[in-house]
Amino acid sequence: MNPLAAGRIRHTVVFTLSHPPGSAEEAAFLAAAARLAEIPGVDAFEILRETSPKNEYGFGISMEFADPAAYAAYNEHPDHVRFVQERWLPEVAAFLEVDYEPLA
Amino acid sequence: MNPLAAGRIRHTVVFTLSHPPGSAEEAAFLAAAARLAEIPGVDAFEILRETSPKNEYGFGISMEFADPAAYAAYNEHPDHVRFVQERWLPEVAAFLEVDYEPLA
Numbered sequence: 294m295n296p297l298a299a300g301r302i303r304h305t306v307v308f309t310l311s312h313p314p315g316s317a318e319e320a321a322f323l324a325a326a327a328r329l330a331e332i333p334g335v336d337a338f339e340i341l342r343e344t345s346p347k348n349e350y351g352f353g354i355s356m357e358f359a360d361p362a363a364y365a366a367y368n369e370h371p372d373h374v375r376f377v378q379e380r381w382l383p384e385v386a387a388f389l390e391v392d393y394e395p396l397a
Numbered sequence: 398m399n400p401l402a403a404g405r406i407r408h409t410v411v412f413t414l415s416h417p418p419g420s421a422e423e424a425a426f427l428a429a430a431a432r433l434a435e436i437p438g439v440d441a442f443e444i445l446r447e448t449s450p451k452n453e454y455g456f457g458i459s460m461e462f463a464d465p466a467a468y469a470a471y472n473e474h475p476d477h478v479r480f481v482q483e484r485w486l487p488e489v490a491a492f493l494e495v496d497y498e499p500l501a
Binding site: 302339344350353389393 | 401411441443445447449451457459493498500
């Protein structure tokens with residue numbers, strides 16, 4: 294992993310779906326989430342499996358933005374807003390957002 | 398950020414210290430944590446500021462391991478065990494571990 298450069302933001306979210314593991318509904322959700330990578334300003338997009346036995350979450354998404362304006366534009370983008378309304382809110386059982394910036 | 402390659406593990410932890418923000422004690426803890434990067438097998442080590450208003454955490458650490466054996470060796474390494482006992486347990490007020498592996 295390349296270190297997070299000054300000014301950049303790494304936006305991550307860990308989550309659990311309401312769908313059974315390995316289900317077609319799970320695969321369809323992950324495929325829809327993968328298309329968030331196409332929204333302008335999204336860099337270093339990853340969908341990941343969360344594997345720590347110390348929390349309840351099953352998946353994670355990580356992406357980076359060049360600056361707060363790019364992050365805000367993503368949040369407000371119609372494709373993101375539609376994904377949150379149509380897929381995230383009805384299909385995600387639990388989640389936590391964690392955002393990182395360089396320490397200095 | 399380079400995508401997480403097959404077989405690799407990204408180990409992350411978000412945390413809040415019991416020390417006042419900007420204090421010498423905070424800086425000393427972060428300096429001690431930075432030395433975890435020297436433990437064999439630790440790749441892509443980062444100490445980060447956690448900046449989401451949607452959680453309580455103030456800092457994060459991220460590192461990668463080539464495989465589960467490298468992760469286990471880190472956990473059991475005397476320098477890690479000593480850090481947990483002497484710094485982490487007394488100085489960390491709250492934390493959550495989140496580990497990622499590639500989805501496929």
